[in-house]
Amino acid sequence: MNSLSPETITLHAPGTVANVVCGFDVLGFALSQPYDTMTMRLTTPRGVTIRNHDDYNLPTEPTRNVAGAALLALLKAVPEQVGFAVEITKGIKPGSGIGSSAASAAGAVVGANYLLGNRFTAAELVEFATYGEEVASGVRHADNIAPAIYGGITLIRSTTPLDIIPVPAPPLFVTVVHPQIEIRTADARAILKKQVPLQDAIRQWGNVGGLIAGLMKGDYDLIGRSLEDVIIEPVRSILIPCFAAVKAQSTAAGALGGGISGSGPSIFMLSKDEKTARRVEAAMREIYIAAGIDFHTYVSPINPTGVRILPAEAAATIRTSC
C-alpha cells in the first residue's frame, strides 16, 4: 500500500483550450495562465468537504461540485477510510471556455493522488476527473481534463475506450481573449449540425493530420496552414462578437492561427514567440475596446506540466498571504 501524506498541499490547476480548431472534441492544450489555486489535505473519516473562495456561488455539496464529484469517483478506488478537505480559489472564470471546471476536477484528483502516495496513473486520474465534467456539463468529456493533467498538447484519439496521446510540439505561445459575454453551453451545442458533408469532414481530417505532423515536426508554417476548421467554427463563431475581426487582426499581427476556445466565448491564437503573442494581445484589446465589450486577455506559453503541486515553502507563503 502506498504511504498517506499528512501534509496540506497547495497546487495550481491550469486553464486549458479544447476544440483546437480542426481538432474539435479531440485536441486540447494546457495554459500557464490563468489557473485555479487549491489547497488539499487528507481527512478521516471518508468523504469530501469543499470550500470555495470566490464570488461565483459554486456549489459546495460534493456531488454537485466538480472537484467533489471527481474526488468521490476516485475514493471508490481507495480502500482506506480517508477523505479530502479541499479549498478552491478560482482563477479561471466559470463559463469562459478555457476549462474552468476541468481545472478544479483535474487539480482535485492530482492533489488527491499525491496525498495518497501517487498510486494512480495519469490515465486513471483523467477517468476520475471526467466525473467532475459530468457535473458541470452533463458529459464526461476528457478534452480539457487530459491536457490539465498531462500538460502540453493532448489528443483524445478515442473516448470509448479512452485513449490519450501526448503530442510533442515546438515552443508555442497562446493569446486568449475572453469577451465578457455569456454563451449557454446548450446553445453552443444546439447550433451544431448532427450531419456534416463528407467533403468537409475529409478536409477537416486532412487538417488534423497536418496539425499533428506540423506539431511533431516543429514546422510552424504547417501548423499555421492546418489551423483551419470548416465544420464547427463557421457555425459557432456567429455567437461570439467580433470573432472575424479578432481572427483577421491576430493573423495580421503574426499569429499562426487559432479559433474558438472550447465552446467559447474565449478565442485563442497561437504564436511562435512571446513577442508576437503580445502583439496579438494588443490587436485583440483594440478590437474589444472599440466595440465597448468588457474582456480579459491572457498570454502564456503552452504549459508543459499541467497541474502543479507547489513546493511546501512556496505554498506556505501563499497560505499566509491569504
Add this chain to the structure above:
Amino acid sequence: MNSLSPETITLHAPGTVANVVCGFDVLGFALSQPYDTMTMRLTTPRGVTIRNHDDYNLPTEPTRNVAGAALLALLKAVPEQVGFAVEITKGIKPGSGIGSSAASAAGAVVGANYLLGNRFTAAELVEFATYGEEVASGVRHADNIAPAIYGGITLIRSTTPLDIIPVPAPPLFVTVVHPQIEIRTADARAILKKQVPLQDAIRQWGNVGGLIAGLMKGDYDLIGRSLEDVIIEPVRSILIPCFAAVKAQSTAAGALGGGISGSGPSIFMLSKDEKTARRVEAAMREIYIAAGIDFHTYVSPINPTGVRILPAEAAATIRTSC
C-alpha cells in the same frame, strides 16, 4: 536552362495504397511490389508517343493515356521543342485498387524530369501527374500520385491548394491481396453517403491524428489502434468478397490493421516485420482458396523512394532481356 539528356532511361513506378483506413482521400503510401517498368527518351519534335507492352488494351493516344496526359501537362511548362517516347510494361493490373494509373503517370513525369535535367519540384511533378489521374477516373486526385513520387507515406493535407506532407514512419511491411473481381469506380463512389454523422467524423479525425502521431512516434500499438475507419469501410467493404474474414484472420495472424486499398477490391494489411506480413499473406491465401476466388498477393516493405530510375547498366540488362 537545365541540360537535356540523350539517354534512354528505364524506371520502376510503384503501386500505391490510397485511402489508408481512417485517412480516406488524404493518406497514401508507396509499395515496393508490384511496379510498372517504363523506358523513356527525349524526342524532337514536340509530342508524346506511347507503346504498351501488355494485354490490357490501354489506349496509346496521348490525350487518353494516363502517362501521355501527364506528359502533355508537363510539356506545357517546357519551352524547348522536345517530346517523349514512352514504353510501358504494366506490372500493376488496372482496376486492382493499388494505383495502377498513378504509377504510369508518376513514372512518366519523374522520367521526363530526369531527361530534362531535373528542373521541376516533386510538388510540381505531382500536379502534372494528376492530369493522368483525370484521364483514368475523371478526378485529378493526388493521393496515389503523391506517394508514388515522394515515396514513403504522404498526407494530402489539402487539395486546393495542393499541400503534400511526407510522414516519417517506422519500418512497416505491407501485405496486399487482390481478389480478381471487378469493382466499377462509379459503383464504389455512388455507394458513399454525401453526409456523415458528426460523431463519426470526430471519431475518424481522432484516428487520423492518432495514426499520424503513431507513425511519427514509431508507436506500433498506437498505429494499430488508429487503423479504424467508421465511415467508408462499413459501406464499401460489402463490395469485396470475404472482407471481414480477411481482416479478422490477418489481425489474428499479427497484422497491426488495414483495410480497403483505394476503392478496392484489393485489401492491404500492415505488419511490423516481414515474417508477420508473410503469415498474413498465408491467412489471406487460405480464405480466397477456400472461397474459390482467384487472387494475387504481394508482400513488401513500404517503398521509401517512390519512382526509381534504374542505373544505366541494370536498365540495359532489362532492355536486352525483353
